[in-house]
Amino acid sequence: MLMQLVTKFLLIRIDRRFDVYFNLTCIIMDYQYFLTHFNNFLTMDIDEGESSSGGPISSLNSLFSFTSPAVKKLLGWKQGDEEEKWAEKAVDSLVKKLKKRKGAIEELERALSCPGTPSKCVTIPRSLDGRLQVSHRKGLPHVIYCRVWRWPDLQSHHELKPLEHCQFPFSAKQKEVCINPYHYKRVESPVLPPVLVPRHNDFVPGHSLLPFQQLVEPNMPHNVRYSQNGFSTNQMSPSSPLSNVPSPGSVTSNNPQSPYANLAETPPPAYSPTDENNTNANNNQNPESILTTDVQPVAYQEQPFWASIAYYELNSRVGEVFHCHSTSVIVDGFTNPSNNSDRFCLGQLSNVNRNSTIENTRRHIGKGVHLYYVNGEVYAECLSDSAIFVQSRNCNHHHNFHPSTVCKIPAGCSLRIFNNAEFAQLLSQCVNHGFEAVYELTKMCTIRMSFVKGWGAEYHRQDVTSTPCWIEIHLHGPLQWLDKVLTQMGAPHNAISSVS
Structure with a gap:
């Protein structure tokens, strides 16, 4: 009897201990499960490619964060389906700024809900550099919010133009910037007129090249520096045609000392018909009527890849050629x-074959350069902490520099390096001067750009092939246009032989 009681007591104790052990085991397993998932939560920002600079505190805050009704309402007008998180952060940042201004959020909602009706400016303070940072990406505020609410494919502020009634446009550089997306309009891409190519290739001698194409190439290119205030130079020589920058729409200069001063005034040469039987009839014909009736129009066409980029170290190309499909x-x-x-x-x-100078230069390229093709214009923005150096004959022609001039673009600055409209005007003039003048424009379709190290008269490197790291950009649209024009023109007028 005693043994039965002892056995029963021991079984009860064991059973209770097992329950306690089982419960403790469950608690430990739940705790380990919690630790695992909480640790995953803490590292979630890193896994998703976001910055972890805020650490566990910022992650813990995001656990209890929620999207405010004002942000949700504004996101209802968002255009496009890409970059949802980025757009939400951009709108959330804007709402925090607009809350400090009475009626600002309501005015923005009114503008977004009724695009066709007039609306007031919705402004935020302008930052020191004019840019706004959203999720570790910097951009101009009016571009950011025009991209969110109107044009998801917007690339640059060069695509935007403020409406006349906007009081605080970004271009005015006031203390306040209007971010109302309906106070801006998108600049339409200009339609380039076709080049009228003469059917006859008998040109008057002496008109083979235009004045700017006859300039003697210097031993070393001239150098200029570009900044937010424009161009500057330390060296002014008689052979350096540096003058005041013309208006953005102009191609030629009124400066009598400029090599381009007489470009627009150079008369086109007369044309000699190939059919001798029609000589007398054509002699009595107005030259302008010949231009309008005896020509072949050649139109400009955009290409699948607007440019290709080749990378060089000294005089050797490295890697494959990069084809630019995206406009940015x-x-x-x-x-x-x-x-x-x-x-x-x-x-x-x-x-x-890379040496120590090249290695050191490559380490300083950093964020490099941003190239974007907008409305027939190519821009270069220096994102690197070090300057970039650009040789663009189209840009030099616009600013009345010598064709081989090298422009220094410091960090944070953007420069237009090619303009299709100006190229079209030059091409229209060159076709009246013969095959050689048109062929010479191929040099304008190639842009050379060096990282960190410059070349030219102010540097010990005389040529771009002496710089450690540089790229060569070929513009496909203009090159293809030249090819069609040259094909239409036929062979060059000047004869060539094995001993010429």
Whole structure:
């Protein structure tokens, strides 16, 4: 009997201990499960590619964060389906600024809900550099919010123009900036007129090249510096045609000392018909009527790839040629191996002949340069901490520089390096001067750009092939246009032989 009681007591104790042990085991497992998932939550920002600079505190705050009704309402007018998180952060940042201004959020909602009705300016304070940072990406505020609410494919502020009734446009550089997307309009891409190519190629001698094409190439290119205030130079020589910058729409200069001063006034040569039987009839014909009746129009066409970029170290090309499909391309010094259509990473390219100077220069390329093609214009924005150096004959022609001039673009500055409309005007003039004049324009379709190190008269490197890291940009649209014009013109007038 005693043994039965002891056995029963021990079984009860064991059973109770097992319950306690089982309960403790469950608690420990739940705790381990919690730790695992909480640790995943803390590292969630890193896994998603976001910055972890805020650490666990910022992650913990985001656990209890929520999207405010004002942000949700404004997101209802968002255009496009891409970059949802970025758009939400941009709108949330804007709402926090507009809350400090009475009626600002309501005015923005009114503008978005009724696009056709007049609305007031919705402004935010202008930052020191004019840009706004959203999720570690900097951009101009009016571009950011026009992209969110009107044009998701917007690339640059050069595509926008303020309406006349906007009191605080970004271009006015006031203390306040209007971000009302309906106070801006998108600039339409200009339609280039076709080039009228004469059917006859018998040109008067002495008109083979235009004045700016006859300039003697210097031993070393001239150098100019570009900044937010315009161009400056330390060296002014008689052979350096540096003059006041003309208006943005002008192609020629009124400066009598400029080599382009007489460009527009140069009369086109007369045409000699190939049919001798019609000589007398054509002699009595107005030359202008010949131009309008005896020509072949050649139109400009956009290409699938607007440009191609080749990377060089000294005089050797490194890697494959990059074809620009996206109208916005960044060339940087980093190592992203993926084949992005909008990013050309030079850091991943190898070269067995690379020396220490090249290695050191490559380390300073950093964020590199942002190239974008907008409305027939090509712009270069220096994103690197070090300057970039650009040789663009189209840009030099616009600013009345010598064709081979090298422009220094410091960090944070943007420069237009090619303009299709000005190229079209030059091409229309060159076809009246013969094959050689048109062929000479091929040089204008190639742009050379060096990172960190410059070349020219003010530097010990005389040529771009002496710089450690540089790229060569070929513009496909203008080159294809030249090809069609040259094909239509036929062979050059000047004969050539094996001993010429």
